[in-house]
Amino acid sequence: MTSISEDSDKEKVRSVSVDLNNDASLVIDIPDALCERDKVKFTVHTKTTLSSFQKPEFSVPRQHEEFIWLHDTIVETEEYAGLIIPPAPPKPDFEGPREKMHKLGEGESSMTKEEYAKMKQELEAEYLAVFKKTVQVHEVFLQRLSSHPIFRKDRNFQIFLEYDQDLSVRRKNAKEMFGGFFKNMVKSADEVLISGVKEVDEFFEQEKTFLLDYSSKIKDASAKAEKMTRSHKNVADDYNHISGALNSTAADNNTAFKKTISVCVLQKLEDRVASDQELKLTELLRYYTRDIQAAKDLLYRRARALADNENSNKALDKARLKGKDIAQAEENQKQCLQKFDKLSESGKKELTSFKARRVVAFRKNLIEMTELEIKHAKVRRLKCCVFSFKRN
Amino acid sequence: MESPEAARLSAEDISPSSNGPKAEPMLLDDDPDDLFAEATEEVSLDSPERQPILSDGPSPVITPVTPVMISSRADVFDRSPDQDEDEEENRDTFDIQISVSDPEKVGKDVCDSLSLCLQTSLSIFSRDEVCVKRRFSDFLGLHSKLASKYMHMGYIVPPAPEKSIVGMTKVKVGKEDLSSVEFVEKRRSALERYLLRTVKHPALLKDPDVLQFLESSELPRAVSTQALSGAGILRMVNKAADAVNKMTIKMNESDAWFEEKQQQFENLDVQLRKLHASVESLVCHRKELSVNTASFAKSAAMLGNSEDHTALSRALSQLAEVEEKIDQLHQDQACADFYLISELLGDYVRLITAVKGVFDQRMKTWAKCQDAQVMLQRKREAEAKLQHANKPDKLQQAKDEIREWEGKVQQGERDFEQISKNIRREVGRFEKDRVKDFRVVIIKYLESLVHTQQQMIKYWEAFLPEAKAIA
Numbered sequence: 001m002t003s004i005s006e007d008s009d010k011e012k013v014r015s016v017s018v019d020l021n022n023d024a025s026l027v028i029d030i031p032d033a034l035c036e037r038d039k040v041k042f043t044v045h046t047k048t049t050l051s052s053f054q055k056p057e058f059s060v061p062r063q064h065e066e067f068i069w070l071h072d073t074i075v076e077t078e079e080y081a082g083l084i085i086p087p088a089p090p091k092p093d094f095e096g097p098r099e100k101m102h103k104l105g106e107g108e109s110s111m112t113k114e115e116y117a118k119m120k121q122e123l124e125a126e127y128l129a130v131f132k133k134t135v136q137v138h139e140v141f142l143q144r145l146s147s148h149p150i151f152r153k154d155r156n157f158q159i160f161l162e163y164d165q166d167l168s169v170r171r172k173n174a175k176e177m178f179g180g181f182f183k184n185m186v187k188s189a190d191e192v193l194i195s196g197v198k199e200v201d202e203f204f205e206q207e208k209t210f211l212l213d214y215s216s217k218i219k220d221a222s223a224k225a226e227k228m229t230r231s232h233k234n235v236a237d238d239y240n241h242i243s244g245a246l247n248s249t250a251a252d253n254n255t256a257f258k259k260t261i262s263v264c265v266l267q268k269l270e271d272r273v274a275s276d277q278e279l280k281l282t283e284l285l286r287y288y289t290r291d292i293q294a295a296k297d298l299l300y301r302r303a304r305a306l307a308d309n310e311n312s313n314k315a316l317d318k319a320r321l322k323g324k325d326i327a328q329a330e331e332n333q334k335q336c337l338q339k340f341d342k343l344s345e346s347g348k349k350e351l352t353s354f355k356a357r358r359v360v361a362f363r364k365n366l367i368e369m370t371e372l373e374i375k376h377a378k379v380r381r382l383k384c385c386v387f388s389f390k391r392n
Numbered sequence: 393m394e395s396p397e398a399a400r401l402s403a404e405d406i407s408p409s410s411n412g413p414k415a416e417p418m419l420l421d422d423d424p425d426d427l428f429a430e431a432t433e434e435v436s437l438d439s440p441e442r443q444p445i446l447s448d449g450p451s452p453v454i455t456p457v458t459p460v461m462i463s464s465r466a467d468v469f470d471r472s473p474d475q476d477e478d479e480e481e482n483r484d485t486f487d488i489q490i491s492v493s494d495p496e497k498v499g500k501d502v503c504d505s506l507s508l509c510l511q512t513s514l515s516i517f518s519r520d521e522v523c524v525k526r527r528f529s530d531f532l533g534l535h536s537k538l539a540s541k542y543m544h545m546g547y548i549v550p551p552a553p554e555k556s557i558v559g560m561t562k563v564k565v566g567k568e569d570l571s572s573v574e575f576v577e578k579r580r581s582a583l584e585r586y587l588l589r590t591v592k593h594p595a596l597l598k599d600p601d602v603l604q605f606l607e608s609s610e611l612p613r614a615v616s617t618q619a620l621s622g623a624g625i626l627r628m629v630n631k632a633a634d635a636v637n638k639m640t641i642k643m644n645e646s647d648a649w650f651e652e653k654q655q656q657f658e659n660l661d662v663q664l665r666k667l668h669a670s671v672e673s674l675v676c677h678r679k680e681l682s683v684n685t686a687s688f689a690k691s692a693a694m695l696g697n698s699e700d701h702t703a704l705s706r707a708l709s710q711l712a713e714v715e716e717k718i719d720q721l722h723q724d725q726a727c728a729d730f731y732l733i734s735e736l737l738g739d740y741v742r743l744i745t746a747v748k749g750v751f752d753q754r755m756k757t758w759a760k761c762q763d764a765q766v767m768l769q770r771k772r773e774a775e776a777k778l779q780h781a782n783k784p785d786k787l788q789q790a791k792d793e794i795r796e797w798e799g800k801v802q803q804g805e806r807d808f809e810q811i812s813k814n815i816r817r818e819v820g821r822f823e824k825d826r827v828k829d830f831r832v833v834i835i836k837y838l839e840s841l842v843h844t845q846q847q848m849i850k851y852w853e854a855f856l857p858e859a860k861a862i863a
Binding site for chain 2: 206221223230239242245246358362363367371373374380
């Protein structure tokens with residue numbers, strides 16, 4: 001039904017994570033996507049100079065479930081426990097515009113043809129905006145993987161990019177879903193675990209305090225930003241209705257009304273743009289809420305490893321005391337220690353680069369948002385001046 | 393044969409007193425408090441040159457007129473509107489300023505007491521500057537007097553702000569919260585606009601009741617304006633009766649202008665109501681936006697506190713401050729949306745109701761004229777019958793009655809012509825005023841929008857270096 005292939009807009013939109021496609025050896029993007037009823041089919045396009053791939057350039061169609069599969073397999077890979085795993089893209093959610101479209105269809109009889117056409121246009125624009133957002137978010141996910149030195153070599157990732165047949169990723173059945181749910185619950189118990197564990201490393205102690213606090217704050221900020229954006233959209237919608245009502249009044253050949261229509265239309269356009277900018281802010285906050293969660297997950301895993309390490313130490317002591325299974329316990333302890341050290345080392349690297357990445361992304365987005373706000377406010381001011389001048 | 397119909401007709405009989413050319417005639421036939429409505433025939437004649445009596449409170453004074461007065465009265469009717477037009481043209485600079493301020497609660501009685509200040513150089517007022525205290529019920533009383541005096545002649549009397557039982561109860565209970573403060577301000581501003589509209593009307597400006605209202609320090613209390621009083625209920629009953637009558641009167645419209653205008657006003661009514669509803673929704677949503685922006689600002693500040701990268705933390709706090717200021721801007725804009733546009737639309741929706749009322753009055757006048765003609769016809773038939781019976785005294789009476797009804801028919805036709813003329817003039821004035829009103833408001837609104845954008849630009853430009861400073 002709808003397809004997207006506008007690069008310039010994507011440039012504007014693709015800014016929650018910066019500098020992702022710098023390495024020319026593996027360049028991934030989603031140039032095209034198709035929306036059919038409930039399903040979105042993304043065209044994943046890869047350009048690479050790496051020999052591990054069969055061709056230098058290729059495209060495959062992928063659906064949202066397949067992205068999730070990729071994410072889950074990476075999460076479940078033991079080797080990557082010390083890395084921050086890029087958050088999975090959220091499911092494409094067309095519920096909002098779809099509901100509005102439905103309501104519009106129901107109310108079609110009660111409004112004029114022009115109003116209906118205009119509202120339909122508005123809704124289509126909204127639909128397109130949601131569409132663009134979901135494409136961007138899936139793209140960023142892949143780009144995070146491709147720009148990471150370890151993930152880009154992941155076998156499943158390569159399959160995802162290359163395999164031109166259907167991956168036959170079956171949807172999680174009820175048992176697996178429930179298992180996932182249970183795992184999440186256990187994880188929140190882990191939060192208690194993290195705070196409980198005595199931390200020897202200064203760096204991780206600081207990170208822990210910071211991340212726990214920051215994650216709740218950013219979640220809150222993201223929610224509030226979303227509400228603000230929604231209000232802005234409501235105001236824009238109202239201006240739409242007003243200009244529709246004025247249109248019918250203007251048939252009354254009153255020029256005062258006619259001029260007001262133009263004003264309202266302009267105000268509506270600008271309000272819509274204003275909300276698009278806020279979306280930058282909201283999208284940024286949403287993305288980093290998820291990313292912070294991924295960083296927290298890393299901490300959980302490390303805390304888990306630390307706990308395991310301590311347990312293994314205790315087990316070794318006990319075994320030495322009892323005098324049996326010592327070798328096994330020693331082996332176990334050695335492994336736990338290794339794992340813990342590895343996690344700590346890579347965790348430190350990951351968290352440091354995470355902070356740098358976050359700061360850069362915030363900076364870029366805030367600057368862009370501010371510049372857009374200024375630009376649009378100037379345009380609005382100019383148009384209003386012109387109008388009031390004309391009227392006098 | 394006489395009593396039932398005669399009684400009905402006399403109750404409705406218009407009996408304006410004739411005055412000097414300046415003041416307008418009073419009418420009081422529709423006022424339900426009029427206890428003397430039935431007693432028309434018995435009250436004695438007053439001199440036609442008599443000065444108009446100020447109607448004090450609800451009970452109007454009637455001065456019925458016999459057929460003898462018709463000719464002189466017709467002159468009066470013809471004279472006044474022309475003179476009005478002259479004065480209107482000279483009055484392009486409308487030199488009168490009214491402000492309504494300082495609303496106070498008085499005792500346990502619900503009505504606010506307000507200060508009404510008038511500044512003018514018009515000669516019609518005794519002083520250049522006057523300040524008096526008035527209560528809300530006084531305003532309503534003024535309106536009901538003016539409506540009863542002028543509407544039947546086709547004058548569009550500006551409607552007074554409505555009583556809001558919910559709103560007033562809140563204020564009564566003494567809640568000092570934001571909504572009751574808003575309510576009081578809304579009412580104050582509505583009363584000011586009401587007065588300005590009233591004095592802009594050339595005939596109403598000269599009305600003694602209006603002058604008294606604006607100038608005199610003491611006013612007799614208007615009692616029958618309480619919404620749930622006996623008079624209030626009678627008024628509602630009357631309105632319902634009028635609505636029924638309107639449906640049953642089928643007028644032969646000979647004048648296309650009236651038909652066209654009525655249709656126009658019907659359409660305008662529908663459109664304005666729709667527009668008003670949309671603007672009210674806008675006001676509501678903008679208030680919501682302001683609330684959400686404020687809450688986001690707080691949240692961003694907390695995020696800034698939590699952020700451990702110093703420059704980013706500072707930028708986030710600054711962002712929070714910017715959003716707070718923008719929230720204030722949204723609030724101010726919502727006020728502008730409301731007080732400029734929404735209230736104006738509400739005023740015009742009510743004004744159009746008054747305009748439609750005036751058209752209805754014309755229909756009523758026509759119906760009265762028709763009824764008089766029917767009556768005359770009957771009297772003539774009765775007289776013809778009596779010609780053949782031999783009852784000289786009854787015959788004389790019949791002839792007298794015929795003359796009486798001929799007079800009434802003539803009067804009715806003249807009234808109809810007059811009201812039609814008045815309405816044409818009033819509608820012309822209304823439309824001119826409407827265009828002007830809207831234009832003024834739109835310009836003010838645009839100016840407020842420009843100001844808002846200026847401020848926004850200022851705030852964001854101040855923030856930009858902070859965002860760039862994140863390193």
